[in-house]
Amino acid sequence: MTLKNFMYTLASGILGFTLGLSGKIIYESTSVHAYQWSSAPIIVNCYGPEFPEAAMIKAIDYWTVRGYSIGFYEHSPPPSVCKSEWIYGMIVIRKASFWKLAPETLAQTRRYTSLDVLKGAVIEYRPGSYNLDLLNEHELGHALGMTHVEKVGHIMHPIYEKMGDVFDLEKE
Numbered sequence: 316m317t318l319k320n321f322m323y324t325l326a327s328g329i330l331g332f333t334l335g336l337s338g339k340i341i342y343e344s345t346s347v348h349a350y351q352w353s354s355a356p357i358i359v360n361c362y363g364p365e366f367p368e369a370a371m372i373k374a375i376d377y378w379t380v381r382g383y384s385i386g387f388y389e390h391s392p393p394p395s396v397c398k399s400e401w402i403y404g405m406i407v408i409r410k411a412s413f414w415k416l417a418p419e420t421l422a423q424t425r426r427y428t429s430l431d432v433l434k435g436a437v438i439e440y441r442p443g444s445y446n447l448d449l450l451n452e453h454e455l456g457h458a459l460g461m462t463h464v465e466k467v468g469h470i471m472h473p474i475y476e477k478m479g480d481v482f483d484l485e486k487e
Contacts, residue, residue: 350426350460352433355384358406358455361397366390366408366445374451377470381482383459401427401435406458411439421450421475424457433460449478456482 316324358375360366368390375385386404389396401407416423421444427435436458445451449470456471464471468479 349462350428350431350433352384352460354404355386356404356406356433356436356458357386358388358408358458359392359396359402360388360390360408361392362408362410362440362445364391366440370445370451371408371455374455377452377480378455378459401425401437403435406436406438406455409437409439411441415439416441421447422454424454426457426460433458447475449480450475452480453478 358371360368360371368388371388371390375388379385396402397407397409399407411423416439420441422438422440424436424438426433438454438458440450440454452470461471463473466472466481466485467477468481470478470480470482472478
């Protein structure tokens with residue numbers, strides 16, 4: 316391969332990556348429910364026994380009454396399940412390492428997707444933050460495919476102090 320061909324290939328790759336990333340950002344910014352599961356996900360608690368089962372049941376109830384499906388919730392999975400970073404078809408709850416989250420971040424959700432289909436998700440909580448009102452509902456919303464909404468009182472508001480229990484599919 317000549318240097319000229321290499322440079323064209325490199326430029327094409329960078330352009331393709333940039334366009335793809337831009338498309339994903341635009342898609343997420345215009346849709347509240349940007350991603351879908353192909354089947355109801357299973358939620359597993361890999362955080363540990365201190366994560367209260369009732370807190371996740373409350374968050375699951377919040378979304379199921381709004382029409383979203385959960386396969387089931389496993390509060391005490393076998394240790395072998397929690398060894399993988401993420402698991403196909405599952406939402407994994409973990410305790411965040413102290414260096415993984417920015418100081419102002421209470422929790423974060425990473426989604427593993429293929430186009431607009433969710434393959435798996437991981438919710439990481441700062442130790443103890445799972446006890447904050449509505450935080451589990453918010454993070455589970457991300458794991459179910461929701462994006463942030465800048466409406467005060469909306470469950471998916473990005474700032475905890477401005478979050479509320481309202482959910483609608485309107486972005487603005």
